[in-house]
Amino acid sequence: MSLMMPLAEPEIMSRRDELIARLRDILPETSVIADETARRAYECDALTMYRQLPLVVVLPETVSQVSAIMALAQEMNVKVVPRGSGTSLSGGSLALEDGILLGMSKFNRILDVDYENRCARVQPGVANLAISKAVEADGFYYAPDPSSQIACSIGGNVGENSGGVHCLKYGLTTNNILGLEMVLMGGEVVRLGGKHLDSEHYDLMGLMTGSEGLLAVITEVTVRLLQKPQVARGLLLGFPSVESGGRCVANIIAQGIIPGGMEMMDKPSIVAAENFQPCGYPLDVGSLVIVELDGTPSEVDHLIERVEGIARADGATFCKVSTSEAERLQFWAGRKNAFPAVGAIGPDYLCMDGTIPRGRLPDVLARMEELGQQHGLRVANVFHAGDGNLHPLILYDASIPGDTEKAEAFGADILRLCVEVGGVLTGEHGVGVEKRDLMGTMFNAVDLDQQMRVKCAFDPGHRLNPGKVFPTLRRCAELGRMHVQGGALPFPDLPRF
Numbered sequence: 092m093s094l095m096m097p098l099a100e101p102e103i104m105s106r107r108d109e110l111i112a113r114l115r116d117i118l119p120e121t122s123v124i125a126d127e128t129a130r131r132a133y134e135c136d137a138l139t140m141y142r143q144l145p146l147v148v149v150l151p152e153t154v155s156q157v158s159a160i161m162a163l164a165q166e167m168n169v170k171v172v173p174r175g176s177g178t179s180l181s182g183g184s185l186a187l188e189d190g191i192l193l194g195m196s197k198f199n200r201i202l203d204v205d206y207e208n209r210c211a212r213v214q215p216g217v218a219n220l221a222i223s224k225a226v227e228a229d230g231f232y233y234a235p236d237p238s239s240q241i242a243c244s245i246g247g248n249v250g251e252n253s254g255g256v257h258c259l260k261y262g263l264t265t266n267n268i269l270g271l272e273m274v275l276m277g278g279e280v281v282r283l284g285g286k287h288l289d290s291e292h293y294d295l296m297g298l299m300t301g302s303e304g305l306l307a308v309i310t311e312v313t314v315r316l317l318q319k320p321q322v323a324r325g326l327l328l329g330f331p332s333v334e335s336g337g338r339c340v341a342n343i344i345a346q347g348i349i350p351g352g353m354e355m356m357d358k359p360s361i362v363a364a365e366n367f368q369p370c371g372y373p374l375d376v377g378s379l380v381i382v383e384l385d386g387t388p389s390e391v392d393h394l395i396e397r398v399e400g401i402a403r404a405d406g407a408t409f410c411k412v413s414t415s416e417a418e419r420l421q422f423w424a425g426r427k428n429a430f431p432a433v434g435a436i437g438p439d440y441l442c443m444d445g446t447i448p449r450g451r452l453p454d455v456l457a458r459m460e461e462l463g464q465q466h467g468l469r470v471a472n473v474f475h476a477g478d479g480n481l482h483p484l485i486l487y488d489a490s491i492p493g494d495t496e497k498a499e500a501f502g503a504d505i506l507r508l509c510v511e512v513g514g515v516l517t518g519e520h521g522v523g524v525e526k527r528d529l530m531g532t533m534f535n536a537v538d539l540d541q542q543m544r545v546k547c548a549f550d551p552g553h554r555l556n557p558g559k560v561f562p563t564l565r566r567c568a569e570l571g572r573m574h575v576q577g578g579a580l581p582f583p584d585l586p587r588f
Contacts, residue, residue: 110167110191111147117159122197124148133192136179137239138525140441140495145172145186152197154272154280154310161308162278164191170554171276173304175215175247178239180442181523183251183303183559190557193308195246201225202311208286209316210269215246215309219253222314231316234261237519238427246309251521252301256352256426257383259477261317263519265300270313273299275306276550286313298545303521304556306549320385323351324395325422328402329376329409333357333460333472336378337452339405340476343382343398344449350398352383353477354426357456360433360471360484364425367432372425373409380476381422429473430484437469437486441498444520445509447479458508459483466501468494480518481509507532522560530562544570 114123124130125147135142146169151157164171170190177184186192198214204226205211211233213222219240222233236255237243243253249271254263261267270284283296299306330336336355343353356364356372356379365372372379380402384394399410413419425432433440447455456472463470463485474481483505487498506516506526510533516526530539539561546553547567557564 106167107146110163110169113163113167114147114149114160114191117156117163118149118151122150122152124150133174133177133186133194135186136174136177136182136184138180138182138185138523140499141182141185141524143186143188145192146189148192148194150194150197154274157193157274157308157310158278158280160191160193161274161276164554165277165552168552168554170557171308172556173246173250173308175244175250176218176242178243178247179251179521179523180444181251181517181521181525183521183523183556184247185524185559187558195244195308195310198246198310204316205286206231206316209318210286210313211316212270212311212313213245214311215249216244219243219245219248226316227319230319232319233314234258234267234317235264238430245312245314249300249309249312250302250304251519254475254478254480254519256354256381256423256475258475258519259353260349260351260385265297267315268296268300268312269315270311271296271299271309272311273307273309276552276555280310281307284313301521303523303560305546305560306555308555320351322388322391323383323385323416323419324391325413325419326380326382326384326395326398326402327372327409327411327422328380328382328398328407329373330378330380330402330405330407332377333456334453335406336380337456337476339380339402339407340452341449342401342405344477346397346401348384348394348397350382350394350477351385352381352423353475354381355379355452355472355474355476356381356426356429357472359436359469360429360473361425363432363436363471364429367435368424368428370421370425371411376409379409381426383419383423426473429471433471433473433484433486436471438488438490439486439495439498440471441485441487441502442520443481443483443485443502443505444517445481445506445514446518447481447509447512447514449477449479451512451514452476452479455481455508455512459505462501462504462508466497466504468497468501470501475518478518479514481505503529524559527558527560528562530560540565540570543567 174184195216198216202212237253248264469486471484485498487494551567
């Protein structure tokens with residue numbers, strides 16, 4: 092009798108190896124990035140203070156692929172982090188070491204332009220500016236215009252409810268989208284809205300806009316297109332101080348004038364912008380207010396006269412009105428390049444984002460200067476003055492021990508100040524990880540529990556972009572979403588999550 096060798100125990104694949112193998116059953120091999128060096132490109136977003144190497148990166152290009160990935164993630168109990176262009180400034184798309192990074196960059200097509208209904212269907216990886224470029228020859232544009240519009244994706248704009256210099260008159264992302272297609276955790280594909288202007292149902296689309304990737308993965312967006320105004324002209328208004336510039340902003344709005352855009356810069360940001368992108372900014376002023384007025388020619392002429400009068404009454408020492416479209420765009424060029432410009436005057440900077448009541452601009456700016464002195468750091472201010480959305484740029488040097496921590500502490504104090512005066516922690520950059528631990532300054536435990544109930548309704552397993560927004564994420568069962576009464580659930584006809 093021959094002796095039989097015992098069978099070798101089967102080699103057991105690691106959980107990561109199994110996940111990667113199954114992802115490659117769904118996607119082409121080149122769309123599954125498992126190599127460590129290649130994954131390094133996805134370890135941070137624009138908030139480069141924080142870095143984390145993802146477990147694996149996937150780059151789907153069809154809705155069915157996204158659905159299959161989400162179903163697989165739920166089956167294997169793996170976390171998923173959606174990512175657009177990676178321009179987030181709050182760590183919202185920061186990867187997880189035990190999660191799939193779901194990159195949507197291949198969803199980059201404009202699917203349909205419908206001028207009759209003044210809308211367009213676009214995939215989430217389409218750059219913000221690309222929408223306006225695609226329709227400008229026909230006299231249309233997409234209104235929200237973040238400073239990063241050349242790079243930021245429309246899906247990311249939905250996730251953060253992004254604004255821009257023209258959001259004062261034309262609204263944020265939430266005011267300029269009509270429909271969404273999204274994939275839920277588990278793979279279900281859902282459509283909300285469409286080309287119609289309103290719905291009789293709950294505003295789930297409004298809930299999704301600004302949800303920071305915690306509820307679903309956006310796979311299509313129907314955006315509203317606007318017709319270009321007949322005339323748009325810009326004004327540069329220089330003031331001796333940030334306080335006088337802030338007063339002018341408040342007074343323009345108080346007079347019932349709603350400009351197409353109204354931005355403000357302080358002296359450090361003015362000098363940095365002019366050196367980086369010369370555009371005719373005065374260098375001898377303490378603050379600069381950029382106002383754009385649009386409409387019919389007679390309306391614009393009338394409003395320019397009124398705004399000039401308000402500015403002079405508030406102490407303006409410089410006033411220049413654009414005389415051509417090229418000059419109007421030049422006025423905006425410095426503001427649009429303010430972030431990279433400030434990067435040229437210091438080794439590192441932290442871009443903050445908070446919103447305050449417009450009437451508090453002068454004293455908040457003064458208190459920020461005091462905070463800078465306390466922390467021993469400089470700050471340059473550029474912001475959407477018309478709606479009180481501040482973007483203080485805190486200058487620091489990461490190579491100096493303790494400087495990064497000082498910058499973070501300074502930023503936290505600025506955000507606490509915003510809440511203290513009746514404002515909010517974020518205007519458009521989102522909470523992400525940057526402001527997560529400050530949520531308690533704005534919301535109490537009851538508020539946060541109610542928000543987490545929404546999270547639980549869409550993602551009871553907390554697999555979708557966990558670790559963002561909420562300082563402490565409680566299990567859904569702990570929130571008491573449904574109570575048993577008399578041995579039975581109330582309202583048995585309602586669907587359960």
